Amino acid sequence: MAEKVLKQFTVKYWKQNGPKDTNAHFEEKVMKDIPGDTSFLEMLDILNEQLIEEGKEPFVFDHDCREGICGMCSLYINGTPHGKTERGATTCQLYMRKFNEGDVITIEPWRSAGFPVIKDCMVDRTAFDKIIQAGGYTTVRTGAPQDANAILIPKADADEAMDCASCIGCGACVAACKNGSAMLFVSSKVSQLALLPQGRVEAARRAKAMVAKMDELGFGNCTNTRACEAVCPKCETIANIARLNREFIKAKLAD
Amino acid sequence: MWLCNSSIGRKVVMSVTGLALVLFLTFHACMNVVALFSAEAYNQICELLGSNWYALAATAGLGALVVIHILYAFILTIQNRNARGSNRYDKTDKPEKVEWASQNMLALGVIIVLGLALHLFNFWYNMMFAEIVGASNPIGPTEGFEWIKETFANPVFVVLYVIWLCALWFHLTHGIWSGMQTLGWSGHIWFNRWKCISQIWATIVVAMFLIVALAFALCPDCLGGADGKVVPFEMAM
Structure with a gap:
């Protein structure tokens, strides 16, 4: 079966310099020819490469293991934390095949007073x-390892x-x-x-x-x-x- | 004091007062239904709950429960708004399992309080309060049945009561199971049981209130059994 390729869609992402930035806003970037098997975070890597090539500041977001076990990724995608993933999956386990041609993908940080924004979508x-x-x-004090049936x-x-x-x-x-x-x-x-x-x-x-x-x-x-x-x-x-x-x-x- | 200073403590206060009010509503609904079958029995209940010391003490206790419940609702809401922060999401997609009532308990509560104010004016102010302060022309306890007829003869009151009861139903369907959850009496098995009990309990209680209001509005002369054809209120005056 031929791999799904998203010919064009728009990423609308949040830009914010620190928790007290009063000029926080959304920016948009049109993305082209992204294969469906690209993970969401890989798509953001591609976005950042393009931004750097254009001489712009890259978009900041949290990530680490990219295997769904570390809990670092924290993106609010299209109105849902971690996006519309399969049940029991994090942002890094979200794939671009879940989106459609021409979509506008809105990315926001966790919005809570308990999690102040460090930069863009990276929160503390x-x-x-x-x-x-x-x-x-x-x-x-548990002492030395015990027998399993102790x-x-x-x-x-x-x-x-x-x-x-x-x-x-x-x-x-x-x-x-x-x-x-x-x-x-x-x-x-x-x-x-x-x-x-x-x-x-x-x-x-x-x-x-x-x-x-x-x-x-x-x-x-x-x-x-x-x-x-x-x-x-x-x-x-x-x-x-x-x-x-x-x-x-x-x-x-x-x- | 952990009931004031901790988040769980404040929720415990909301739960205990809320569940106590649910029990009162159940008692009140049962009392109302009596009016469908016997005007005399209903008036006897009114007399029993007139300006006696025990009825006054219960009323004061009930008032305290309502005030505490409302006060804590506003305190919790203010704290929760602060915890949410000033930035709002540009786009939100509400998950299916999130019930509408659970997200709008304060708005529903405000409608209920407004309805309660109307209800207290219609009945408590004109009956028990008038009796307590020695008003010149109070509605006596033995005129309770006729006073309901008088009240629900006004279609505006009927519509307002129906809106009030709808808000109450939504509030109870979430409030009952949520109260038990907050008190810790829930889990994988009891969660679904409490949800089911909440739906059934809320539906029965609100239906009892609604049936009485609609019956008095649509067919007042069919009610009260053999003793329902008592002297009309205007004539008794």
Whole structure:
């Protein structure tokens, strides 16, 4: 089967110099003859090569592994975080065959007070690191590696903890939420430990510390719109948010 | 105080007050339906809930729940707008699973509050409040049934009540399951159950209110059973 080639389409991309730039605006570039099997980020590489050849400043965007596992790519494409990818995929796993001839592709940064723009579509997601630093770990001394059957964990719990741990902290949940809430991220990181016996020991302290840090950093209140789970590239669900609520309320009532 | 200072705490307050108000609405809807079958029984309920100390205490408690729920709704909305930042997306594509009601709870809430103000003026102000302050010509508890007839004889009120109840239905379909989710009583299995319960509960409660309003508007003389043909309100005056 012949490969799909996009003969012409327009990329409308956001230009911004830092978080306080009052002159932030969109710029447009017509792209030609891009093969459908080109990844979205490769298309942006081609765009940047052309901009450099024209003597213009390249478009800045975050990326790293380009395998969908690092969580660095953070583009809001045509009104959706990571674009209309297959369920469970990030921007780097979006291919140009998903677009049509003559499309205008709008690219914006994650827009949230918690993620200030560094430049263009690159945003500062240090806030997520700070939330993890507040309690997203275990301090229990686990000693040397144990036998696999030393601590018995139900398979369902281990699977669920693994699903929660698959959150890559990309921030799509915050970007999609009309409240700028980081609850899906925080709840996934609380759940991945709270579901396991090693993590349960500090579950109460962890839930309180991470929620306090999330609030301190200015993320919004969750109103259960489910926009976060609809766009999550790792398919995290709001069942995690219910678990975090449970952990937090129990911890506060026990104080 | 974590109920004021933390995001989850503030949502817990919204959930508890909201769910308490859902229980009150359910009780109120059941009470209203009585009017379809017996004018005398309905008037007895009105009398029971007149200006007695327990009815006044319950009214004060209810008022406090409403005020706290509204106050926290505005606090949460302001905080959420700040968290979103001043820049808005040029293009947004709402995912299918995001319900319209969940994105418009404050707007729906404002419509509900406006409807509540009208409702309180129509019934509470003219009945219980008039009785409390010793107004010269209050609507007595035994005239509750006739007063409903009077009120819904005005088609403007009927239309306003229907709009109000539609907003209430949307608000409840999201509010009930969202409240349980915020209290932590949800998960992979219970999420779908609560969604289903919310739809059914909201539909039954709003339908009970709607049936009474429409029945009194369309066929007031068919209602109230054998004792429904009591002295018309104007004559009783």
